[in-house]
Amino acid sequence: MGRAVGANVRRKDGDAKVTGAAKYIDDISFPGMIFGATIRSTIPHGEIAARHVKLPGGFVVADYHDIPGKNYVALIDPDQPCLAEHIVRHVAEPILLVGHADRPRLIGLEQQVSFEYLERAPIYDPEASDTCFKRISIDKGDLDRGFAEADVVFEGEYRTGHQEQLYIETNGVIAVPGDEQMTVYGSLQCPYYVHKALVVLLGLPPGRVRVVQTETGGGFGGKEEYPSMLACHAAILARKAGRPVKMIYDRVEDLLATTKRHPSIIRHRTGVTRGGRITAMDVEVVMDGGAYATLSAVVLSRGVIHASGPYRCDHIRIRGRAMLTHTPPNGAFRGFGAPQTQFGIEAHMDRLADEIGIDPVKLRELNALKPGDTTATGQTLGKDASALPVLREAVRRSGFREKRRKWRGTTRGIGLSLFFHGSGFTGGGEVKLASKASLELTARGARILVASTEIGQGTRTMHAQIVADALGVPFDDIDVHEVDTDFVPDSGPTVASRTCTIVGKLLERCARDMRKRLGRLSPADYFKKHGSFTVTSQYEPPPNLLWDDEGYKGDAYGSYAWGCNVVELEVDPATFEVRPINVTAVAEIGKAIHPMMAEGQIEGGTAQGLGYALIEEVVMRDGRMANAQLTNYIIPTPLDAAPMKVVMLERPYAYGPFGAKGVGEMPIDGPAPAVINALRHCGYDVRSIPATPERLMNAPRQKAEGKRQKAG
Amino acid sequence: MIAIINGKRRKLDVHPMKRLLDVLREDCGLTGTKEGCGEGECGACTVLVDGVAVDSCLVPAAQADGCAIVTIEGVARARSGRALQDAFVKLGGAQCGICTPGMIVAALPLKAGASLDEIKTALAGNLCRCTGYLSIFRSVQAGLRPSREALRPTRKTRVKGKRANAR
């Protein structure tokens, strides 16, 4: 066989999605079901002094008193209440839950439910905050020595804003109370996160909580931790009402209340020789965590590890901190800290190149990580370190050098970015997770049992391809079990570019084990003779993968994917509007299990990255998102789609399934810095994103003829 | 209201200002039409009313009275419907799938052989966050010229350097 991997087989979920048959959470109902709504704080910080609730009969009302277990959303730190008790730390913090059988009755409850507050001073500037969620330091070599070797020391500060995931399906769940069990159905990425949160909140043994994923209309990280909160709310109401409760956010509530990408401030001080060799990198990373810890610690972790970019340098110091502000908590979003820090380094690299008067490609070529080099954490890279190949491919494919020369001084610009992205959980994360995957023999083939969710990226299809080939049966004979915690083992969350390279690998092992047991028999023959059996495998780290979490040293990831983007754009000098006219995206991802779906990840992630770079802006006023409507938080439309050339290179990763690394997140690392560098090429010196027309108008203008910038 | 929905005549007792979207989802059980915003921005709720693409979240029931309505559930009955659906599966036009019903319905009024610009214009009111749109354009292009060749399970996307794009 061996024909599914590498082929564009038909997506398992395709037909249901194009006919309208696929059931998303809001498409489902249960007998006796009522609807739930959340009443939220209207101030950024303060004490709840009084609660006024005047609701007629027919409403179910619940607050923190109705929580049987512990009142926090179990994730990393137990700091975020599921329902505020006395203190609120951000606008739109949940305080009260209301249920009613008639959905429209839940709109406009402000008249009947209100709170009085004793307000406290809010903090919005992460650098002015005195509460730090997490600090991380990475030290390599001797920074002073590195700067002593430098001819030039160059500094820069770069800023990134919030970004909303903007899945088109808003968050939603249904909680169904049973005699024995609480079941929550929902649009979610991580069923076992939700499961854990419910167990803690309800004070139930794990067996009495069940989580089922429904078809999920996009996640991008936005449905990584937030559904735990929402599931807890629905479960509280369902318990109180004794009836199933459906809670679906409308778009405004989803924008106001749920997580966004962490805004960041990145500062670089870099030592470089006249010849362009980087001798020292001193990096400071500040992330705005919002009001509760949620995932900030791990976002920061991935952020700092990627902060020095795909470059070799012997003397590195990286200091990162995630700070509290009185805004809704920021959380997981595709890329998870790496897009922010790689924006910083890549924007800095072009300014550095200008400073010492060398070509930005040359500067990158001189410093790019190669096989055998060590990263900031001291990880020695294997043969699949592909910074140079992706850079060269992108430069060649895009005609970078020629356009760079030809367009100088015009309204067109071309810029590039070089980046990498670790696959899987950082450091010891995968070992701690100890994920499992199972494979069950069926009458015609095998059934996959994993907790990895299909959120559009093609999980079901890609896993089935791996199993089909490893088991040696046709793709169509592989089924995928619904993601239901009563049936599937905990394969860890569907995040961190790990679903293919980590969980896929577990499945490959299951399939090979199953094949051993089948011997020469086909699954059907074996099934007829002996019946079904199930194989389970659990994560084991590749040999020699070492990580020291105290010193932040060692092998941060099993593998890295590598990327280079070239963005060509045009600036309208009258309106400062920027139009990307061409994008070249080169990605080295080990092995493309399903080339078309991998390309879909790259195209989609790149488009999201262009939005991040240019137009997507969360306007925060007094701790509240002031533009919480799709009319005002704007994302690219079909007319904004830039033509893209996607090139995938394959340098197999020895411990990935069929050589595959992760591909989901990396595409969003590169577009923003490539855009900023292209803008710099047209003479606009912007150092923060989004580079809106308003920002561009006010940006310092450089002389067209590549005059050097002074340090500062 | 009385309407012909996906070819079937339906008599529905609804408030005249109820959104057509809710009428379809709640009163007709046609949940294929999605709500992404409720404000006319995302196009996930697109249906055809008398052959014209509209956002069903912005149409009051009264204004659909006496009209012929096509939703994603009825697309396969239309001229290019099935081919469009198949192309979306084969060419990666549907990822998470939440925008897909609206995209396919919005593409339905296009003529066979429509240009890329015409396709973009027809879909301008439909947001997708997964695909970056390019695979949707490819799907619509292929669906509108349903020759055997265009729809063979492709290996058009090739690794190592094959240019893989609509333009």
Added chain:
Amino acid sequence: MLADDPTLTPIAGCTDVLVGLHFGTLDKRRFIDLWPLDDLRGIRLVQDKPKGLSPHARTGGDKPSGLSIRIGALATFTDIIKSALVQRRVPMLVAAAREVGGAQIQNRGTLGGNIANASPAGDTLPVLSAANARIVLRSASGERVVPFNDFYTGYRTSVRQPSELIAAIEIPPIDGRQWWRKVGTRRAQAISKVMMAGVRGPEVRVAIGSVAPTVLHASAAAAVLSRGGSIADAQAALRSEIAPIDDIRSTGDYRRQVAENLLAVFWKETR
């Protein structure tokens, strides 16, 4: 019906009304549906009433003088885009209609609704202003015609009485090159940050949206250009005419700067 009960809200394509209802910004509960009124839908030529017509109008080629184009209030943006008559006589209106929302909004949103909604960001408004259009208002007691440039009295207010409907828009022949530009940051589904319509003929006319509480007929800037003044002088005149503000979509500074820049682009592109 409106005469009997002016608390009724007329509804046309509902692209504004239903958004307002959804977000609770509209508290009206009783509506009167205009959508079925087909006689408010057509686009045709009508004999011009000389009142208010530019004295410069002259006969020429395909622009018959003495005939105005009359667009029914219920004409949708799609109707306008497809109309050969509008394409020929008011191409800037077609250009503006093409950039409204997306296809679904163009299929439902009406010209009358755009005017009645009276948003300073209404895209057709600068066009109608620069075109010296007239609004035909109809009530139970008959019709009256109001010059578009006298229609609005302030932010979202107009001379229209609650008992009146907008029946149609009349656009007299336009002498000169027409120009349109919308600045919305994305290329579809965009609320304008600034938009400008211009006519360059014997008389120059410029109108701008989103820079003042209502659409602005920039007569001072246009006068500078009409009498052959420099672009810099016209921009200076414009600066004193507009009063753009900061909001969640953009800044007053940006709107002012871009309005000035667009004036120069208009002048350059219609040379």
